Amino acid sequence: MVKRYGAITAVKGVSFCVPRGEFFGLLGPNGAGKTSLIRMIYGFSPLSEGELLVFGKDIGTQWRYIRSRIGVCQQDNTLDPDLSVEQNLHVFAGYFNMKPAETRSRTDELLEFFALQHKRRSKVMDLSGGMARRLVLARALINNPELLILDEPTTGLDPQSRHQVWDRLGALRERGLSLLLTTHYMDEAASLCERLLIVDHGKALVEGSPQELIEEHAGRNIIEISPAPDGLLAFLEAKGAAYDDLGDRIVIYAGAESGLEETLRTRFCIDQCTIRPAGLEDVFLRLTGRGLRE
Numbered sequence: 001m002v003k004r005y006g007a008i009t010a011v012k013g014v015s016f017c018v019p020r021g022e023f024f025g026l027l028g029p030n031g032a033g034k035t036s037l038i039r040m041i042y043g044f045s046p047l048s049e050g051e052l053l054v055f056g057k058d059i060g061t062q063w064r065y066i067r068s069r070i071g072v073c074q075q076d077n078t079l080d081p082d083l084s085v086e087q088n089l090h091v092f093a094g095y096f097n098m099k100p101a102e103t104r105s106r107t108d109e110l111l112e113f114f115a116l117q118h119k120r121r122s123k124v125m126d127l128s129g130g131m132a133r134r135l136v137l138a139r140a141l142i143n144n145p146e147l148l149i150l151d152e153p154t155t156g157l158d159p160q161s162r163h164q165v166w167d168r169l170g171a172l173r174e175r176g177l178s179l180l181l182t183t184h185y186m187d188e189a190a191s192l193c194e195r196l197l198i199v200d201h202g203k204a205l206v207e208g209s210p211q212e213l214i215e216e217h218a219g220r221n222i223i224e225i226s227p228a229p230d231g232l233l234a235f236l237e238a239k240g241a242a243y244d245d246l247g248d249r250i251v252i253y254a255g256a257e258s259g260l261e262e263t264l265r266t267r268f269c270i271d272q273c274t275i276r277p278a279g280l281e282d283v284f285l286r287l288t289g290r291g292l293r294e
């Protein structure tokens with residue numbers, strides 16, 4: 001897929017495949033092209049170049065079929081603030097030509113599933129951020145989609161609300177739903193997604209399960225030493241070790257088999273030294289750098 005906005009090429013040829021029933025995550029820094037990618041997938045913006053099949057059908061010609069089988073939670077809150085919780089769901093059901101009886105039963109089911117029954121008649125502007133986000137999720141599920149597309153579903157939520165959303169998504173996985181998710185929370189990606197694609201500057205960097213990516217790109221343990229003792233940088237260079245020099249702090253990605261960790265512990269862990277298991281955030285920072293975007 002390629003996406004251009006005038007002179008800007010936001011997506012520069014990214015390919016991936018998500019099997020039915022998989023929870024798949026797209027990760028990348030601000031401006032990497034995640035939203036541009038998923039907007040093409042839910043038929044909101046046309047491809048500038050390339051080919052895209054959803055449920056095996058071409059998005060260019062069969063977007064109606066595709067749209068009826070996906071649920072979307074956009075990055076921005078697109079709820080209607082003047083309508084009640086229930087009315088927001090009903091309006092959406094109308095887009096899918098759902099019958100009144102089906103709309104009512106589906107609304108009841110979703111309000112219960114997302115613990116919003118007590119807010120049924122409240123205006124959207126009276127909801128907390130967490131409730132509004134749950135309502136957006138409920139709305140995305142009104143048409144009983146086979147594929148749910150979520151663009152940063154839990155941004156700005158407190159830990160309680162995030163965990164509640166994760167629980168709900170876990171329950172939906174049991175029912176066979178496929179998920180395409182973007183997030184900036186590495187713990188969210190690691191716990192929800194079976195496979196991840198990291199993109200940056202409109203290009204795919206790496207793809208794999210969270211565990212595979214961690215093992216391959218961050219190693220087993222991360223050793224942080226500050227400040228760098230004499231000889232450390234020369235030692236790391238001589239060993240060909242993977243590390244980031246942050247000035248006041250050296251972050252070393254210690255692989256499992258090199259014996260590097262042992263030497264670092266005994267020779268260089270003098271003042272401040274932290275040894276911790278590598279995580280997805282280490283992979284992300286190592287592959288996409290530490291500079292600010294946009």
Ligand SMILES: Nc1ncnc2c1ncn2[C@@H]1O[C@H](COP(=O)(O)OP(=O)(O)OP(=O)(O)O)[C@@H](O)[C@H]1O
Nearest residue numbers: 005008010028029030031032033034035036037075
């Ligand atoms: N409608 C548009 N017109 C022009 N440029 C756009 C448009 N939408 C996105 N861009 C640009 O395309 C690039 C990719 O943006 P996109 O929103 O896809 O990134 P993202 O990975 O979703 O970022 P974030 O994590 O901040 O949501 C950015 O440089 C952005 O400024």
Ligand SMILES: [Mg+2]
Nearest residue numbers: 034035075151
């Ligand atoms: Mg985005």
